[in-house]
Amino acid sequence: MAMPDTVREFLASRRTAIEPADVGLPPSPVPRRGKGLEQGRAGQVSDQVLTAIEDALRLDDYERQHLRALVEPRRARPRPARPEKIRVRAGLRTLIAAMDPTPAILQGPRFEVLAWNRADAALLTDFGAMLFADRNIARTGSSSPPIP
Structure with a gap:
């Protein structure tokens, strides 16, 4: 299972590779911050959110696979269906x-x-x-x- 630091480090490294001008944004007078994105809290991330992050960070196919491999073990697993009646020995x-x-x-x-x-x-x-x-x-x- 990937540690939160691993996800955070990966996202931060990809984010630093993109400048605001690269995505059509004007330069900002205040320093860039990305704490929400870089906290590494990926336990309940949907596929749509992951895709949006991948697109925003302009990840290539290899980087997308790597991000999903980091996040996948941490996703919530569905509960097994409970049996209607438990048999007692x-x-x-x-x-x-x-x-x-x-x-x-x-x-x-x-x-x-x-x-x-x-x-x-x-x-x-x-x-x-x-x-x-x-x-x-x-x-x-x-x-x-x-x-x-």
Whole structure:
């Protein structure tokens, strides 16, 4: 993965190669600054923004490939699709059932209730009577469904 300094250095080196007059701009009475462009923050850069930067800096094909190679590992990766229902191993179900009369539930990574024992059903709610999509403690704010 490219370090932020690598992206920043590359952009700064390409920017110094272009004078304002090269792109039809008049000379400026104040010093040039490019801090926004040269910060190297490339984590959420779209293809359109990269193309605009490549065009503005007049990068050749090799330089364009190099910039994208520096930025690509840092782009946000899409989250994998979450499975609709997680399968619970029989051994875990047996363990939870064996904990009765102590209430016990097994939650997934997104607070979905995956398994529960008889004491939990008596104390909180009967998750077996609910649709799987409704068995989420974080979504309802508690482990029991709302009272109608």
